[in-house]
Amino acid sequence: MLSGIRVVSFTHFLQGPSATQMLADLGAEVVKIESPAGAFERSWSGPDAYVGDASVFFLLGNRNVQSLSIDLKSEKAKSILLKLIDDADVLIESFRPGALERLGFGYEELSARNPRLVYCSLSGYGSAGPYRDRPGQDLLLQSLSGLAHATGSADSPPTSVGASVIDQHGAVLGAFGILGALLGRERTGKGCKVESNLLNAALDLQIEPISYYLNGFRGERSSTGIGSRYYKAPYGIYRTADGHITVSITALSILSKAFDDDWFTTIAADDEYGRREEINERISKHLAERTTQEWEAHFTEHKVWFAPVNDYEAVVNDAQVLHNNSFLEFDYPGSGPVKVLAHPIRYDGRTPAARTLPPALGEHTESILSTLGLNDSEIDTLAQEGVVHVHNA
Known part of the structure; x- marks a missing residue:
């Protein structure tokens, strides 16, 4: 569905990678920009869950994307990335507000170069305001948004949800905004800036109870x-x-x-x-x-x-879950069989496949640079200078 759409992804953690994976599942060409050290999720996993050397946290949100490993602080890297973005349809980023602007990749600068660019920023609280620079993390937003306080019985403490529901809803809203902006661009010929943040996602999850409250109804925990x-x-x-x-x-x-x-x-x-x-x-x-x-x-x-009231053992064996083909299994190099959740939507009765596995760091650096007109010698020089990292299979 999104074949021919190029997405440049400056994302890490969960909200950003999950949003880009949704687009990649639908056929978009997603280029994940990583430092030579790799994205955060490559070296972190909640319960130290690794399959072989691969982080499950990385494997669950990076299928169907390409990895370009490059030093963002290098001037040579900047010129390469600008060339890539000049031909892109979408840029999506989940850095702290202002970080990409300081690196020379802010919306105003890039939109002037590429007016058709859809620029999506995912953050904790938004690009401005008193909480702009606070750390944005799922559990923190469950607390701030009132969700934890609303959950549980009257004699229990505020209770968090047992999953990163706000991160994932923020990802869905980000992907939704991008698709809306792309459709709008078909009509106007011009891209726009899309913003999604965890605070808005947390409030949106509570659209019903907060609307009751706003209209004068005051309920109590049971x-x-x-x-x-x-x-x-x-x-x-x-x-x-x-x-x-x-x-x-x-x-x-x-x-x-x-x-x-x-x-x-x-x-x-x-x-x-x-x-x-x-x-x-x-x-x-x-x-x-x-x-x-x-x-x-x-x-x-x-x-x-x-x-x-199912535990996860019951969930993964549930007849309807199995009928819906809710899980995806693949063999990851050096790790063996890996199981993750599949794309959650069907199209004409089919679920998008994992066309490519979550990439090794810098796995596509050479091929991407080649499409930008760099020859083998130039790529080798950039690798020797530490501007890019090239994966050696």
Whole structure:
């Protein structure tokens, strides 16, 4: 879908690489600009998770891209990169605000050279404002945005989500913005600057509860474990006789039949939110009487909205997850089999493939420089001077 679109990527960590991988999966030619030491994610992985010498954190977000390893502080490197960007459709960067401007790759300068360029900046808080220079990281934004404070029961501390959901949503918003700008360019002939940041992504994830709050509704965390300040019961994770089960938005009339308990039918519709803790306690008592498996069969029969509370072992073996081909496996040189998440969208029933594996550092330096008109001798000289790093297979 994006064949013929060239993307120059100055990205590291998760938000940036994940955004560029989405574009690369769709056929864009993504050139990842790395220092001779390599991008941060090559040498870091959350739980020190490596397959062979390869960081899982790097492998999960860099397929279908090329690696150009070059010293950004070198004047020779700058002239090479400007030549590359002059012919690019998109530049995407996730450096601290102002960093690329100081290196001579700011939007104003590059847009003057290449008016069709779509320039996307991904940051923690935005390119301006009082928090501009603060470190932007998923957990910090979960806290700042109110997400952690909204999560958990009344007697529990603020609770973080167990994944980097803000990083990933920021990546999706960045990719979305780029695609919108490319479509706009088809109509106007002119590129633009796209900005996505983790703070906006964190707020966007909470579009529903924050909108309730902005319009005067003040909810409290539940004392009985309802999963949201703003929902009636049932809406939460409940104990069963042998584990847990999740029950969500289901009419009390249906619960009355499922639990064989007429008490639920005595609750007036306009009292359901005000009496939600009382209702939730009664649901909890019923659920404690049978096993999870028994409730799953019973709820299926009565059309109650429910789900098992899966750990990752159950998730990776889930029938629907497997049917959706949610995982991608490939053999990585020197490491062996690696499994990651596949592209999350299907197009005419198909998922984009891993056309190329996450690249070795500088794997494409020679080929990219060759397309810019440099000959072998010139490339060798640049490598000897430390301006570029060339991967030797």
